[in-house]
Amino acid sequence: MKGKIEAEPLWALGAMSGTSLDGVDAALLQTDGRRIFAFGEAGYRAYSDDERAALRGALGCWPGDELGKAPEVVQRVHAELLAEFPQAELVGFHGQTLAHDPRGRGTHQLGDGDALAETLARDVVWDFRSNDVTLGGEGAPLAPFFHFACAKWIGATQPIAFLNLGGVGNLTWVDPRCDAPEDEGALLAFDTGPANAPLNDLMAARRGVDCDRGGALAAQGQVADGVLEQFLEADYFSRVPPKSLDRDDFPMLREIVSDLSDADAAATLTALAAVSVMQGMAHCPVPPERLLVSGGGRRNPVMMAMLAAGLDCSVMAVEEAGLDGDMLEAQAFAYLAVRVLRGWPTSAPGTTGVAAPVGGGRISRV
Ligand SMILES: Nc1ncnc2c1ncn2[C@@H]1O[C@H](COP(=O)(O)OP(=O)(O)OP(=O)(O)O)[C@@H](O)[C@H]1O
Numbered sequence: 118m119k120g121k122i123e124a125e126p127l128w129a130l131g132a133m134s135g136t137s138l139d140g141v142d143a144a145l146l147q148t149d150g151r152r153i154f155a156f157g158e159a160g161y162r163a164y165s166d167d168e169r170a171a172l173r174g175a176l177g178c179w180p181g182d183e184l185g186k187a188p189e190v191v192q193r194v195h196a197e198l199l200a201e202f203p204q205a206e207l208v209g210f211h212g213q214t215l216a217h218d219p220r221g222r223g224t225h226q227l228g229d230g231d232a233l234a235e236t237l238a239r240d241v242v243w244d245f246r247s248n249d250v251t252l253g254g255e256g257a258p259l260a261p262f263f264h265f266a267c268a269k270w271i272g273a274t275q276p277i278a279f280l281n282l283g284g285v286g287n288l289t290w291v292d293p294r295c296d297a298p299e300d301e302g303a304l305l306a307f308d309t310g311p312a313n314a315p316l317n318d319l320m321a322a323r324r325g326v327d328c329d330r331g332g333a334l335a336a337q338g339q340v341a342d343g344v345l346e347q348f349l350e351a352d353y354f355s356r357v358p359p360k361s362l363d364r365d366d367f368p369m370l371r372e373i374v375s376d377l378s379d380a381d382a383a384a385t386l387t388a389l390a391a392v393s394v395m396q397g398m399a400h401c402p403v404p405p406e407r408l409l410v411s412g413g414g415r416r417n418p419v420m421m422a423m424l425a426a427g428l429d430c431s432v433m434a435v436e437e438a439g440l441d442g443d444m445l446e447a448q449a450f451a452y453l454a455v456r457v458l459r460g461w462p463t464s465a466p467g468t469t470g471v472a473a474p475v476g477g478g479r480i481s482r483v
């Protein structure tokens with residue numbers, strides 16, 4: 118009887134504050150931690166300019182460093198947004214990654230699960246990445262286990278791939294013929310390279326806006342000669358996955374585009390995001406039947422066209438498969454929260470490079 122109750126689906130609420138620093142996504146998902154039963158309501162709260170500046174100022178900081186207003190911003194914005202979902206039975210709280218250095222200092226997500234549980238009067242699962250890093254894994258990406266469930270949900274029968282184009286890009290190759298995400302050969306996942314973060318930084322510095330909306334500026338520019346080849350020489354691209362990145366792991370990008378016109382710089386950074394995905398696709402065990410793209414980059418037609426032109430498989434927004442490309446990460450942390458509650462793994466050798474499937478996360482109970 119206990120086993121049966123434990124396997125019952127829950128309405129879990131996942132929340133993600135991503136590396137692009139645009140805002141917080143929240144989404145309800147009904148799941149037993151294995152299958153998706155239903156997708157629920159979702160919400161978004163953009164950071165104000167002041168809030169974003171506070172987060173930007175704390176990037177690269179570790180616990181104990183001077184974080185300014187960033188902790189208050191993360192806590193308050195999540196509390197406000199998540200309070201709009203009283204039907205949630207459990208919360209998966211990713212927080213805001215400030216620093217990620219799995220082979221060095223570890224991984225640091227800002228956000229206090231104990232305080233959020235008290236505010237929301239709900240059990241909160243948080244600190245999803247630390248245990249994986251402690252056990253020798255990359256601690257990222259973690260969405261792949263959820264991508265496996267999505268592949269089953271959409272009825273895929275052949276290997277497919279999911280690409281998230283957020284601040285950083287990450288790719289998950291899924292073999293839906295496997296029974297479970299922790300099975301050997303079910304998943305291969307890794308961060309592909311920078312995606313929107315360098316482009317956002319360029320747009321903020323040169324134009325005072327948050328992003329190259331619609332790829333409008335990149336569409337007017339030319340990709341600089343030789344830059345893509347030079348960029349792909351970075352050690353990261355020859356490393357065998359799994360592998361992961363911090364938001365600002367390619368500081369040389371600022372230098373690479375510093376002498377270019379605004380439009381050429383935007384075109385070049387957009388192309389860099391696309392070529393790192395192309396390079397990454399070569400690591401897939403077999404070519405995926407299609408590439409399903411989520412994250413804000415799927416709204417950039419220049420980035421999408423560059424990808425489609427450089428890949429052999431069809432490239433499409435996840436919406437074409439009936440999924441919500443703005444909410445996939447938030448839904449992933451709802452899914453992972455239920456897995457943590459049930460003591461099930463959330464990463465595996467193929468997703469973070471840990472030696473064996475492992476769980477993680479802390480549970481703050483009310
Ligand atoms: N209409 C648009 N045109 C061009 N780019 C867009 C558009 N909408 C969103 N973006 C880009 O997508 C970004 C947001 O993407 P997303 O929300 O997927 O990132 P994130 O979740 O913060 O990052 P990560 O997945 O790396 O944690 C924006 O900062 C912007 O660069």
Ligand SMILES: CC(=O)N[C@H]1[C@@H]2OC[C@@H](O2)[C@@H](O)[C@@H]1O[C@H](C)C(=O)O
Nearest residue numbers: 136214217257258259260285287446
């Ligand atoms: C350390 C960290 O926060 N990494 C993020 C980031 O944003 C995209 C990419 O880099 C991915 O590795 C990860 O987020 C997603 C949700 C993940 O863990 O799957």
